[in-house]
Structure formats: structure tokens, C-alpha cells
Amino acid sequence: MFDDRTDAGEQLAAELERRGFEADVVLGIPRGALPVARPVADALDADLNVVVARKMGAPGNPELAIGAVASDGSAWYNDDLIDRLGVDDAYLEEIREEEAENAAQKADRYRDTPGLPDLAGERVVIVDDGVATGATAVACLRQVQDSDAESVALTVPVGSPRSIADLESEADEVIALRTPENFQAVGQFYRTFGQVTDADAIEYLDRE
Incomplete structure (x- = not known):
């Protein structure tokens, strides 16, 4: 603890x-x-x-993560869960774009320059x-x-x-x-x- x-x-x-x-x-x-x-x-x-990354919530259940998207727009998808829930591609792209924008705005609040530092x-x-x-x-x-x-x-x-x-x-x-x-x-x-x-x-x- x-x-x-x-x-x-x-x-x-x-x-x-x-x-x-x-x-x-x-x-x-x-x-x-x-x-x-x-x-x-x-x-x-x-x-x-x-x-910064934001989780992508399932249709009708935003707390259930069907994936996550980073502030640069790159995404990871929980394919097994997406298949089990029958989530279609149109929803996936809509939620990816929405949460990518939210992640980018959040990152901007914390950094003086856009994007990750040079790593x-x-x-x-x-x-x-x-x-x-x-x-x-x-x-x-x-x-x-x-x-x-x-x-x-x-x-x-x-x-x-x-x-x-x-x-x-x-x-x-x-x-x-x-x-x-x-x-x-x-x-x-x-x-x-x-x-x-x-x-x-x-x-x-x-x-x-």
C-alpha cells in the first residue's frame, strides 16, 4: 500500500x-x-x-477501453474486444480522431513546443x-x-x-x-x- x-x-x-x-x-x-x-x-x-494518450471508449460504455490513441494520432486497438462487441470501422475512426485531438490539446497544455521532445x-x-x-x-x-x-x-x-x-x-x-x-x-x-x-x-x- x-x-x-x-x-x-x-x-x-x-x-x-x-x-x-x-x-x-x-x-x-x-x-x-x-x-x-x-x-x-x-x-x-x-x-x-x-x-500523452487517451483511451477510446466502447459505444455506449466510454469507460470500457477498446483501444487508445496517442497525441500524434497513432492508435492501439484491442482487436479481440472490438470483434466481440461488433464495433464498426466508422465508429473506430470517429473515436480515434476525437480522442487524438483531445490528447494533442492535453499535450499542448503541458509543453512549450508541439510533439515529443527529441528522443x-x-x-x-x-x-x-x-x-x-x-x-x-x-x-x-x-x-x-x-x-x-x-x-x-x-x-x-x-x-x-x-x-x-x-x-x-x-x-x-x-x-x-x-x-x-x-x-x-x-x-x-x-x-x-x-x-x-x-x-x-x-x-x-x-x-x-
Whole structure:
């Protein structure tokens, strides 16, 4: 159990230091990952920035992710779920365009320049506050993998065992402090898991 996101970030940072982990850039997935990513970036003496993706909700059930799309428009689809629900191509393209625009607008709120920073040849660590379905993590990883980074790792305090296992094929390394079998939601492993506002998240980016 983590006290809050900052505590989770400090524990994650300590584990990465123990492993001798090195990174040039840490990318948090806003908004909730920024309090986790700040201690990680500080511990690794790395720049902190963001990578943004939005989940694509199923027709009539926006909380059920049938995929996710990154701020550059690249998308990951849960093909098994899409087939099971019978979602048609027209809906998929409509929701992809809508959420890609939302992701791009969100990224613009956090960055002075459009798009990801130059990651060519860099060792990149993506941080989230936890992984449930892994949809947004996949979309973020794939966007960063296309950036010519030297290496791309995903690090989280807690995640669903199945999702963490699935994500191992998307990154050079995946590190999760806890993968409990009783996982139901990320928030169940935090004593305090309130909403992080845009203003609060941006403060973590601005903090040196």
C-alpha cells in the first residue's frame, strides 16, 4: 500500500537506483503520473516531460477501453474486444480522431513546443501511477518507440499481473513494484488517490 503518489514515486525511484538504472528522459503520463514521475526524474538526474494518450471508449460504455490513441494520432486497438462487441470501422475512426485531438490539446497544455521532445539516442523511462488495462500505456510506448530512442522502459508502482505481462512485449523493460493477484483498480493500492489537476501536474514539470 502506498501513502500517495509521491510516496509511490519515491519507492519506485529507490528501486530504480538499487538496480543501477540510468535514464536521460523521464516521461510521465498526465495527469496522475506526474507526482510519481518527479521523484523518479530527480533520482535519475533526468529531464521530466510528458507523453500523452487517451483511451477510446466502447459505444455506449466510454469507460470500457477498446483501444487508445496517442497525441500524434497513432492508435492501439484491442482487436479481440472490438470483434466481440461488433464495433464498426466508422465508429473506430470517429473515436480515434476525437480522442487524438483531445490528447494533442492535453499535450499542448503541458509543453512549450508541439510533439515529443527529441528522443533520438536517449534512454527513456515512461512512468504511470499504475496499470489497469494497459491501453494508454501501449499507445504511449508505441509513440515513443517510433522516436529513435536508444531504449524505452515502462515503470509503475503497481499493475495488473496480466497487463504488466502483456506490456513486456512493448518495451525494452517493464518494472512494476507490485503485481498483486487481487488487483481490481489502481486506486485500491493507495491510501490517498485524489484527482491531480492540470495546474498541480504542471507544477511537477516546472519543479527543478
